[in-house]
Amino acid sequence: MRSRNAFLGLVAATGLAVASMSMSTAAVPAPQPGTLGGYDITGTYVSGLSSGGFLANQLHVAYSSVFQGAGIFSAGAYDCAQNSVNTAQFACMDTFQPRKTPAELEQLTRTRATAGTVDPPQNLSGDPVWLFHGTADQTVDRAVNDDLATYYRDFGAGVVYNNTTAAGHAWVSPIGPNSCGSTTSPYVNNCGTADPVREMLGHLFGQVNAPASTLSGKLIQFDQGRYVPGGNPAPVSMGREGFAYVPRACETGPCKLMVTLHGCYQYYGLVGNALMDKGHLNEYADTNNMIVLYPQATTMAGNPRGCWDWWGYQSAQYALKSGPQMVAVVNMVKALSGGGAPPTTTTTAPVPECVTASNYAHTTAGRAYVLYGQTYAVGSGQLLGLWNTYTTSSIRQTSPNYWVKC
Template identity: 70%
Template sequence: MTVRQALLAAVAAVGLGAASVAVATSAVPPPSQGTLQQYNVSSTYVSGLSSGGYLANQLHVAYSSVFRGAGIFSAGAYDCAQDNLSTALNACMNTTSPRRTPAQLEQETRDRASAGAVDPVANLAGSPVWLFHGTSDSTIAQPVMDDLATYYRDLGATVAYDSGTASGHAWVSPLGKNPCSATTSPYVNNCGGDPVGDMLAHLFGSVHPPSSAALTGKLVQFDQNAYAPGGSAAAISMGGDGFAYVPKTCQDGASCRLMVTLHGCYQYFGLVGNALMDQAYLNEYADTNAMIVLYPQATTMSGNPRGCWDWWGYQSAQYAQRSGPQLQAIVRMVAALRGGSTPPPTTTPPPQCVTASNYDHTVALRAYALWGLTYAAGSNQPLGLWNIATFSSLRQTSPGYWVTC
C-alpha cells in the first residue's frame, strides 16, 4: 500500500464554529519491516473508535493492571452485547431492543473480577477516561455511549465526556480528510478543534504541542502472528501485520508512554491503508511527548465481514475477558514493547453448553418459569414451555447469567 507523501498545510474548520488548528505538514513515514523491540515504557494507555472503542474498554477493564487509562470514540459499556450479535446491533448500536443497564454490567464486571476473569475493579478507581460522541453520529446511539460514561463513573474512573461536537461516526482529528458530520471511509473527520489533544491532556495530565515538522520517528511493520494465541493472527480475525510508531527520543532510550490505538470497522489497513495512522494526529503528539503508538490490525473472517474487533463474540465467547484471544494478542505486543512477562491469561475453560429439560433447568437455577413458559436466568431469553418434554441448551457467560447455545 503506497504511503501518502504530504498532507494539506491546514484544514478548514467545520462544525460548531470552532477555530482552525495549525496542523503538521508531515506524513506518516513509510513502514519498515521489523519486530517489536523493548523500550523504556513508563505507562500504557489504550484508545479506539467504534469496535476499537469497545475493544479499548475491554482491554482497560480486563487488564486494568496494564492500562492506566482509556480514550474512546463512539462505543458503549463493557460487554453490552452479551455474546449476541442481535443484541450488539439492536441494543448496543441502536436502541430498538432493551440492553443491560450500567449497574448490571458493573455487577457483571465485579463478578468476573472475583472469579479472576478480569483484573480487580479497584484498579479503575481514579483511572483517567476520555469519551467522545458526535451529535451527527447515528451509528452508535448517544444513550449507548452515555451508559459507558455512567459505567466508568460508577466504578470511580475520572471521566471527561465530549458529547457536543457535530461529528459523524469517526475518529476526529485536525488532519482528518472528511467533513465533520460525515460517516464515510476512512472515518477520520475534521471538526475544527483538536479532540486528540484534549484526549491526551486528560489521560496524561498535560501535553506539549504537537510537532509541525516532519516526523522524526520510524513506523515499524511487524508480524502479528508472533503474538496471536496459537500463532495464527488470521484465526482470531487479526491481520498478518501490525504497526508501531516509535519517536527517535524513544529509540534513544528516553522514558516513553505507550498508546495502543484500535481502528474501527471498515478501517483496517487492508482496506483503508495507512489512513488512520496518517490522519489520527497521534504521531505528531508522539514526537513531542515521548509516546510510542501501537496500531494493531484486525481483518475479516467468517462472521466478521467488516473487519471489526470482537466486541460481540464472533470469534470467542471469552472476547471481553483476560482470556479473550484478541486481548491476549494485544497484551503480548504491549509486553514486547515494555519488556517483562505477559500477564498470564485465566485458565477458566470456555463455558460449556448444558442440555436439559426446561423443568430441570429451572431446578438447577439456570432458568426460571413464568406463566407456564421458561426463560434463561440473567439473559431472560425465552426457552419455550416449562415441562419435562421441552429441552434447551444453555451456557453460562458470567455468574448467574445464562444464554442459549
C-alpha cells in the same frame, strides 16, 4: 433508517497545557520491517473508535493492572453485547431492544473479577478516561455512549465526555480528510479547529505539548503472528501485519505507550495507513514521548468488515483476559515493555491444493460464507462471486480457517 445504519455499523463495526493550534500535516513515514523490541515504558493507555472503542474498554477493564487510562470514540459499556449479535446491533448501537444497565454490567464485572477472568475493577478508580460522541453520529446511539460514561464514573474513574461536537461516526482529527458530520471511509473527520486528540491526550497525561510539524520517528511493521495464541492471526480475525510508531526520543529514553484500535472498515488491508497518517497521534507522539501501537484486525466469517470482536463473533471469551484478541494485544504491549514475545511453534506444511467447486458447495463445506448474495472466502474475505450452484471458484487453505483464491 436508524436500523439500517446500525446494521451497517455493526458489520462494519466501528487541565491542558497551553499549546499552539497549528495543524501539522506531516506524513507518516513508510513502514519498515521490524519487531517490537523492549522500550522504557512509563505508562500504558488505550484508545479506539467504534469496535476499536469497545475493545479499548474491554482491555482497560480486563487488564486494568496494565492500562492506566482510556480514550474512546463512540462505544458502549463493558460487554453490552452479551455474546449476541442481535443485542449488539439492536441494543448496543441502536436502542430498539432493552440492554443491560450500567449497574448490571458493573456487577458482571465484579463477578468476573472474583472468578479471576478480569482484573479487580477497583483498579479503575482514579484512572483518566476520555469519551467522545458526535452529535451527527447515527451509528452508535448517544444513550449507549452515556452508559459507558456512567459505568466508568461508578467505578471512580475520572471521566471527561465530549458530546457536543457535530461529528459523524468517526475518529476526529484536525488533519482528517472527511467533513465533520460524515460517516464515510476512511472514518477520520475534520471538525475545523477542534482537536479531540489533544483533548484526549491532555486528560490522559495531565498536560500535552504542541504537535510536531515534522516526524522524527519510524513506523515499524511487525508480524502479529508472534503475539497471537497459536501463532496464526487469521483464525482470530487479525491481520498478518501490525504497526508501531516509535519517536526517535523513545529509542533511548522513557516513553508512554498508546495502543490505538481502528474501527470497522478501517483496517490496514482496506484503507491502508489512513488512521496512522491522519489520526494526529504521531505528531503528538514526537513531542510527548509516546509510542503508538496500531494493531490490525481483518475479516473472517461473521466479520466481513474487519471489526474487533466485541460481540463474540470469534470467541465467547472475547471480553475476558483469555479472549484471543485481548491476549494478542497485551502480548504486544508486553513485548514493547521489554517482556518479549511468546514463543510460537512453526511447522513446515506442504503447499495446499486448490479446491474447485461451485460457490454454493464452498459455503456448505465451510470454505466460504454468504453476504447479500455474494460469496466470500473464509478467513481472507476475498470475493468469489455470486452465491449459486453455477458460479465456480478455486480456493486453497493456507492455514486453519483461512482460504484464499488460487
